[in-house]
Amino acid sequence: TGIVHTAPAFGQEDYEMAQRYDLPVVQLVDPQGNFTQEVTPWAGMFVKEADPLIIEDLENRGLLFRSETYKHDYPFCWRCDTPLLYYARSSWFIRTTAFKDRMMEMNDQVNWYPEHIKQGRFGDWLKNNVDWAISRERYWGTPLNIWNCQECGKQVCIGSIAELKELGEDLPEEIELHRPYIDRVILRCPECGGQMRRVPEVVDCWFDSGCAHTAQWHYPFENKERTERTVPADFISEAIDQTRGWFYSLLVTSTFLYNRPAYRNVLCLELVLGADGQKMSKSRGNAVDPWEVLDVQGADAVRWYFYTVTPPWVRRIFSKEAVNEALRKFLGTLHNVYAFFVLYANVDKINPLLHDIPVSDRPLIDRWIISKFNSLVAKVREDMDDFQITSAARSIDRFVDDLSNWYVRRSRDRFWGSEMGHDKFCAYRTLYEVLVDLSKLLAPFTPFISEEIYQNLVRSIDADAPESVHLCDYPESRSELIDRELEEDMELVREFVVLGRAARNRAGIKVRQPLRRIVLGLASDRERGSVERFPDLIREELNIKEIEFATDLADYARITVRPNFRLLGPKYGATVQKIARTLAQSDPVLIKREIDSQGEVKLRIDGEEITLERGELDLRFEGNEGYAVEVEGEHFVALWTEIDEELALEGIARELVNKIQQMRKEADFNVADRIELYLSSTEQVHKGFDRHRSYVMGETLAVKLVEEPSEDMLLKSWNINGHPAKIGVKRVEGYRPN
Ligand SMILES: [Zn+2]
Ligand SMILES: [Zn+2]
Missing domain, CATH: 1.10.730.10 (Isoleucyl-tRNA Synthetase; Domain 1)
Structure with missing residues (x-):
């Protein structure tokens, strides 16, 4: 039709268009939501009640094209669900747009965590700055400190109680600055002597919090030096939505009051999500009651979980199970x-x-x-x-x-x-x-x-x-x-220990079974000195009698190199078979050396050079007869796995100690309690016990070996390295070491 309906008094977009095209803003609804006198048929009627009457009127006059229900978003009161009316009102503004460039300069001086908020979410917000509508038509709040002259229209912005008293008449010594009392304060106009009354509005509460840097010290009335020192603050930490809230309001006020940023660092906190990765909500059932977790797992566990799981500015999942892990x-x-x-x-x-x-x-x-x-x-x-x-x-x-x-x-x-x-x-x-x-x-x-x-x-x-x-x-x-060399040397020792444990696993021999020797494969001679600083650590941790050193893995294992077909197949197609043949004909020791030093190896296939990375090769090591071998980069261990009679007996003794210790725990003895011991098993187990008697008795604090189990003994059957055994323990009361 070429006609668009617009109501500049009832919506932001309509209002902005009216401003742009200089259209009148016609207000036909009073603040109670009733039609004004100009709307003659329905004057004084609530607008929503008039809806059916307006439709009826149009129909009667033959002007109605169609009447239908149309679904669209509409604001409702969040407390009582009453439909709301958009309503253009006069308001007080702070002209923040006049400070826009300076606010952006201040933001440049701030460290943001995470960094991208600085020029992203927050920077954009500053760039698209609009003036700050600061007044609120409410009862509760900081009263807006502006008085109007009833006679000449002069406006005064009061900055202190002293100023109020200077312009006011017969004010009490103690002035209550809140409503309703402050509204009774009438000032005398400095221009015409007429009466001045306060405007009815209160201030946006974001303005209050935005003045925290100054208001907290009651500046400018006192603490000048302190305020100087604490603006900007070292850091501020709030949820990420505060880019339009507190982060913003603080920066506005500090910019126009001090020409400084309000803070040096901002730590943004992201959302905490339920175990399913969704925003927590009771209806979805993924909400966690914080008190339950605090009561059961404790505040330390909750805190530790949050500190370690992700930086605060990354979304994180929160669940009891996750906190249990930290605990x-x-x-x-x-x-x-x-x-x-x-x-x-x-x-x-x-x-x-x-x-x-x-x-x-x-x-x-x-x-x-x-x-x-x-x-x-x-x-x-x-x-x-x-x-x-x-x-x-x-x-x-x-x-x-x-x-x-x-x-x-x-x-x-x-x-x-x-x-x-x-x-x-x-x-x-x-x-x-x-x-x-x-x-x-x-x-x-x-x-x-x-x-x-x-x-x-x-x-x-x-x-x-x-x-x-x-x-x-x-x-x-x-x-x-701090001794860096010592730390590095120990790191190397621990790496060999990890390899040694893996070699034992590979051979299926538990650590309690002593073994004769281990060969440590070094990357350099210098490493030998590092390891030899702690020979006992490796021997004891891996339960091995002797350590030997070597540099050549080929002396202890057969190395095979094949392509990783899963990765190389899609990449090279049929050429993979040629790569496999070339690798098979190469010296695997040289290939491994190149991979260790360069991280890759170059092959010539049909006159073309092909570079293979570590992960694209399948390097395997098979220990020579009697050895279990583990390799990690340039290091390797070769574990001699033969268990001779002497080692077997010692293994039995160790196993006995382990089982007796378990029984001490089960019987709830104190660590210093002395015990009586009973043992019945095969000849081999008794042989192991006899050979290492003082070790077994000493480790388990056994002071006496009895022939027959007594009635009050804890008795258990065990398997000691393949031998059935019956062990009994009993606390010796009143034992005094001599
Ligand atoms: Zn309501
Ligand atoms: Zn006046």
């Missing part, structure tokens, strides 16, 4: 190490503070964990300075794993050994220092377990120490205690 893997491990220390320190009645042994006088493994800890402190501080919480927490996670699965694991016997001496004092002192400093390092991450460790390990023996771990200084990295 078990990290807090469980930490607690085990702590409980281990407490248990043995109590048995030995030791006060680690009395044994201040210089670190340089302690065994290598102590120096290693101390070096690792100081490296960790440096890393955590660096990460925290850069707001990389996840990286910091994951580093601590790895350290606790090192502490438990290497330091304590390899030092267990040092605590267990009954002889009080230098080595034992070093072990206690080292683990004590690490646990105490770790509690301080962890305090901001897991405040509760940190406090528990600190209170028990520090406060219980040092009344002068700070009252809480949270009042201690954060640990400083002591670079003089």
Whole structure:
């Protein structure tokens, strides 16, 4: 028809078009939602009630083309579901568009986490800035501080109570600045002497929070220096939707008040999702009751999960199971190490503070964990300075794993050994220092377990120490205690241990069965020196009598190189067969060497050069007769797997110790309880026991071997390396070591 209906007083787009084409804004509805007097047939009627009457009127006059139901989005009151009317109202604005360029300059000085929000979501928001509608027609809120003269129309913006008193008449000493009291304050117009009244509006609450940097110090009335010092703030952390909320309102006010950004760093928090990866909602059933998790798994576990799973600005899934994982893997491990220390320190009645042994006088493994800890402190501080919480927490996670699965694991016997001496004092002192400093390092991450460790390990023996771990200084990295070479050497040792365990698995021989020797395949001569710093660690961890060194894998294994057909088939088609033939004719040792050093190998096929990467080759190693071989890059181990009579007997003794220890646990004996032992088995098992009698008895704290089981003994049947055996244990009451 060429005609478009428009109602500039009832919708934003219509209003903007009216502005652009200079159309009149006709307001036919009063603030109650009733038609005004100009709408003669329905004047005073609520607009929604008039709808059917208008249709009827059009129909009567033959003007109705069609009447139908039309579905479209419409605003409703979120509380009572009443349909709302869009309504153009006069409003107060802050002309933020006048500060747009300066706000963008301020934003340039801010670090955003994640980085892309800076010029993306937030930068776009600033670029498309519109003036800030600051007034609200509500009752509750900060009253807008503008007074109008009833006579001459002058407007005054009041900036302080003093100014209010200066212009006001007969104001009480104490002025209540909120409604309704403030509305009774009448000022005298400085121009004409007429009466001035406050405008009825209150202020957008985002303006209040947007003034936090200033309002918190009651500036400009006091704390000038403090405000100067704290604008910009070091960091702000809120959910990502605050780009249009608090992040924005703070930046606006700091820009026009101070020409500074309001903050140096912004940490945006992303959504937490249900276990199914969807937004949590009760109706979907994927919501987690936070109190349930806090009550059962605890706040430390919840916190640790959030720190380690993803950076805060990446969406993450939250479920009880996920928190359980953090509880078990990290807090469980930490607690085990702590409980281990407490248990043995109590048995030995030791006060680690009395044994201040210089670190340089302690065994290598102590120096290693101390070096690792100081490296960790440096890393955590660096990460925290850069707001990389996840990286910091994951580093601590790895350290606790090192502490438990290497330091304590390899030092267990040092605590267990009954002889009080230098080595034992070093072990206690080292683990004590690490646990105490770790509690301080962890305090901001897991405040509760940190406090528990600190209170028990520090406060219980040092009344002068700070009252809480949270009042201690954060640990400083002591670079003089960091020994990179030692850390690297230990890394190599642990790599060989991993290979050695894998070789045992391959051969199907458990670690408790001692073996004669292992060959460590080195990449360089220098590595031999590294490994030889800790010969006992490898021998004990892998339960092997001798270590030998080698560099040539071909002396211990047959190497075969074939194409990885799954990858190369699609890439080279029929040429794969030629690649396979060429590889078969090549020296596999040379190919492996090239792969190790270059990461790839070049072949000539039909005069053309083909480059194959490590993953595109299928390298296999078959140990020579008697050897189990494992290879990782340039390193390998070859494990001699023959079990001679002597090794078999020792294996039996180890197996007996293991089973007796299990029974001690099952019977709930204390670690220092002495026991009576009963053993009935084959001749071979008794032979193994007799050969290693003092070892078995010593390890299990057995003080007596009895011929017949007593009635109150815990008795169990076992399989000892293929031999049936009956073992009995019983606590010896009132035992006193002589
Ligand atoms: Zn309502
Ligand atoms: Zn006036």
